[in-house]
Amino acid sequence: MKPTEVIRRALITEKTTLMREQDQILAFEVAMGATKVDVKRAVQQLLGAKVAEVRTSIAHGKIKRQGRFAGRRPDWKKAYVRLRAGESVPEFLEGA
16 A cells, blocks of 8 residues: 555644644544554655554444435544654644
8 A cells, every 4th residue: 555545634633733732643544444554654654754653543434414314424544643752743734
């Protein structure tokens, strides 16, 4: 899997912003088939930062209704990546 296929987007929320500032943890939406090793390699190649650990979880899609019709959003996977001590957060994530 290519690094650009593994990481779909960075998750920018209040929770992830606090995690990034306090604990040097970045959050990403990743491909469902990506493993922790794939995520670690992709972050190291794309961001140039050393990774200490990776935690992944699957977010289940919600059931959404429009009138009498019900549908389901797809499941997706997220990864929390902790950077090694001394590593800096990439500059494009600083202002977010």
